Amino acid sequence: MIATAPSPAPEDVTSAQSWAEWFVGLPLKIILIVVISSIVLVLLRRAIRGITNHIADGSSILDRGPLGESAVGSVLAKANPLANARRAQRARTIGSVLRSTATIVVGGIAFFLVLDALGVNIAPFIASAGVIGVAVGFGAQSLVKDFLTGLFMLLEDQYGVGDVVDVGPANGTVEAVSLRVTKIRDADGTLWYVPNGTMLRVGNKTQGWATAVVEIDVDYFADLDQVRSLLAEAAARVVKDPVVGAHILGEPTITGIERLSADAVTLRLKVKTSPAMQWQVARELRIAARDALDRADVPLAGQRDLMATHRAALGAHDGEAREAAVDGGAPMPRDPRSTPIDDAMSGRDARVAAIGEEPVATEEPDPR
Template sequence: MTGATAAGAAHLLPALVPTAAPSPSPTSDTVEEIQQVAADSWDWLLGVPLRILLIVVIGAVSLAVLRRVIRKVTEHIADGSSMLDRGPLRPLGASEVGSALLKAANPLANARRAQRARTIGSVLRSGATLLVGGTVAILVLDTLGVNVAPFLASAGVLGVALGFGAQSLVKDFLSGLFMLLEDQYGVGDVIDVGPASGTVEAVALRVTKIRDGDGTLWYVPNGTMLRVGNKTQGWAKAVVEIDVDYFADLDEVRAVLEEAAARVAQDPVIGTYLDGEPTITSIERLSAEAVTLKLAVRTAPSMQWEVARALRVQARAGLERAGVPLAGQLERLTAHRANLGTAAVAEAPVPGTQGAAPDDR
């Protein structure tokens, strides 16, 4: 019995011990689904992120190139040199010595050109940043599947609202931009804009700073300048008006003024500012008290006032020597010449006394 029982237990043992279930073999459909998911993921990684990365990189490179080109061009404009003059064949002005001489010859023009170039360069760089940045943002949103039409419409409406709300500000900026591009005036120029007149100290896109003769600094918005008179651009003219007595000899007065202009032209300093021969108008105005003659001569920019002062000094001295009275000064001139004659007689030695021995009494 014992052997039969052991054999039966051994026969029942495989039935009592649980066996592991066989692993199912993957079907062809499951493999295809896995491959499709992997392919879609790889396509997405190579699609949207790669396109966004390319857009950002191209935008950054384009912006860097634009800003560098703008900076180079504005620097050459500010220095007064041409980008086309390169190598050993460049002119004298492009060399270091020539550039230094040119800058020293006209410092006001150099400062004016440099400020205009730098201001325009700043505007161009800001505009390039806004243009490239906006384009990159729109392309990235479009790549992500975002509908950019509402954003564009909202930006248009916002731009119109800002334009209506800040009309004066936009007008000032546009006027300043065109003023710089047209080179209407610059630092160091003496201008007359109506409300203020004086020397330009700074030029910006929105306002211009003007220092008048009293030392007051005026901030004039560029959009409010309806007209601008530049007194120091290109060349100037010194004008002196002389009012002489009604009965004065006009030919003699004209000769005196010509001599005065010749004396000023011979001056080693003031004479270098004159450009051309002076013109004298015989009768500019005629009244019951005076006859007005006008002396005018072309001068270098900003030097017309200095030349006019020198002309007045020489004209006054010449008229006094010639005995020509100014308007209403005939009696005073007669009395002045009489006093000069009396003083000359009093100071003259008595005839026959020169060399006489002193009285020894």
């Protein structure tokens, strides 16, 4: 059965009734298709805008608790600039994808409905579109995989701008996230472009909270109870720090012996921190632990003899300083950059110099 195209003009151009009957037919149908399609598109865009605004605000559409509805909760949610950047990135990307998809779908349906109203057989167009879709799907499988993976990654908020992630081929800070590719800057400054479809697993090191882990290798014969006490003292010092301590979320814990070797015993100090602050907290813990162990004369692994030499050199230096003060001379200040080996060598040189200044007895030559 062949479809007959409607008349493009009224049969009697001089009759107003003929014009009205013609307008109620094809033109009104096309106008209704366009108007209804426009209304649907506007409603979809408004819904998409609402969804993206909820994503940008960090609140859920289905589950909004009292904290999310209060002014205090809004201020707390917007206080973190890193979280705001992540939410804004997700909102822009998801909003752009949804708006483009809505425009293409609604516009395509309206276009085919108008063609059908004009009497055009749209079956070949639909069949051709299906064939083209299948061909594009087979030819661009990796591209489609990247886009789908990127869409789900954004919806699930696996990572965002500013996060430190480990995706296998790259490990660094996320600088940009799109549907197809993620840009990651590693510690060497290299910018990696990682397709989203190639990420088999993602490790986010800065989401929610983190853990600062410090391992200390002490001498095998050190008093472990004393070492634990010193490490607890060092951790308490870091917790009281007004800057770093604000990022510590829990009490530091000192585990038992993690490793045992012929010359070392390894203890582990752990503390829960804010996201992306575990490295700074770990550095401060190492500094505090070194100071505490050094004041208590607890050597690290393999440093027993060197510490003894260092203490002896310091003792000799202090004795020389006291003697110089008694004799009226000014004591020589110690170079803060000197190592224990430098102190030992300085003490030996001082003793050699002292011996060299003393008169040496010589034997009289034999006249025979």
